[in-house]
Amino acid sequence: MNVAEAIVVEGLCKEYRSRLGDRMLAVNNVSFTVNEGEIFGFIGPNGAGKTTTIKTLLGLLFPTSGKAIVLGRPAGDIEAKERISYLPESPYFYEHMTGAEVLDFYCQLFRMDKVARRKKVGELLERVGLGKDGRRALRQYSKGMLQRVGIAQALINDPDLLFFDEPTSGLDPIAHKDIQDLILSLRDQGKTVFLSSHQLSDVEHVCNRVAIINRGELVRLGTMDELLHAGRTIITLACANEQLIEQIKPLTAHFAQDGDLAKFYVEAEDDVHKVLEIARGKASLVSVVPQKQTLEDLFVEIVREGRK
């Protein structure tokens, strides 16, 4: 295995079996690699197999078949766990504990001594903006504050690889921005982040590469440039007659009439030139507007394709 690969997944399958014997393939032959120092986006609709994949990489679930290697060790290996961390969606803690106590508990799981723990807990509480709330019981915390505790526990061991599962789910814009900034700062420190999120704008903004999973299968994988094509171009013509519109329509993905204006949505760049050539002298050109495809556009397109 290449040392620059933080995660290697090859032909991963995970099948769930109910007590009645029913089978459900949650992850089907998924393969990808995540390079060290990379922010890797892992997106998909609900029930696509994202959390199952993450749990398999953490050793919480066992693969039915295939290979999952994390930091050069089999998924779930204790040595690898010393260098990784996990922030689940809506992290849950023992509510009777204070923020400082729960972090102290997690520090103990890394066998840290009392002096080191006290120092680390103080540092982490300050880092996540809970310096003044560390002595309050968790039951008094808001969702955003609990998420900050979740982040703090994920940073205890100064991990090389972080798994974030929906880290911004249900957070207010300030907390959301803080987490986005944290991910960017982790990238600057050379950490590897495996980010699963429904906030596609976040993923588009912070990730180097993205994998899209749908119905348990990996349907797209690549950098933003590789995944997002140039997008459609909207050509708006005025005073176009019926004959001209019918002539242009086969070259377009979509057509809309708005009073005297005819809007043609053209996918390919060659077709844009062809449309303009056909329309020359026969109608007035109002505008030619290229639209860049967003990750959200691509995601919706893939999910809708999958439903057909």
Added chain:
Amino acid sequence: MIIWAIAKTTVGDALRRKVLQVFLVVAIGLIVLSLSFSQTLSFSSQRGISADLMLLKSFGLGMMALAGIFISLILGVSLIPQEFERRTIYTILAKPVKRYEFIAGKFLGALLTLAITTGLMGITFIATIVAKTIGAHNIVDVKSVSALQAKADSQIAFFDVNMIWGVALVYLQFMVLSSIVLLFSLIFTTTVNFFMGAAVYVVGFMSTVVTSLGGAEGANSFQRAFFKTIYYVLPRFDQFNIPNQLLHPEAQVTNMASYTGLMALYGLLYTLLALVAAILIFERKEV
């Protein structure tokens, strides 16, 4: 360190559970109230202090056992499933925590919780008996009991060390029962586990009845094998219940300390087996 950290957290969590607090308070309250029951019945005026103390010991140990069994069941059945329900298990097992450390930590936490609750009930029980003994020595009406009884009563010690062994034996059965319900909690649902655990306790408590059924006239070979298996596989909870020995000193147990030691060995062995089985299952369990 990891096991101890998980155990401490488990104790803190368990002691805050309302249902456990209710059982504990009711049991302690009833043990204290038993003092007034015996005074109301005024056994001492008719049959001497020893009869009065017998009633108190019987009631106190019974109350401790009953409350402790419910606490063991409630604690044991929810020990691991609650971690799944609250999703706290994910962040713990994502850390460098071996699965056996998690199970051992949770079980140690349960044992410590049971030790605290049994200790509180035990102290109350012993204090009640001592208080009754002191009180009875002062008020005993020599005229109403025979001279022989009065002499025997006057020789009763204020503190009977066997009470400590009695409390220890009650605790040991909680330990065994907790290990069984912990094991079951990895296989069955919480409700099924509760009733299974209760059934194991009841059948284990009636081990002499089980062995009699196996040896009864008319029992076929299958029935014999069935009852024999139950007799040997299930823990013999009746052996942990020594009120009879404690109440009737003339009974077969002559040395309570060595008997308790022997039962501790039996209980530890049984607990260890259940714990190893639980760890083996949990190693393969998906979370």
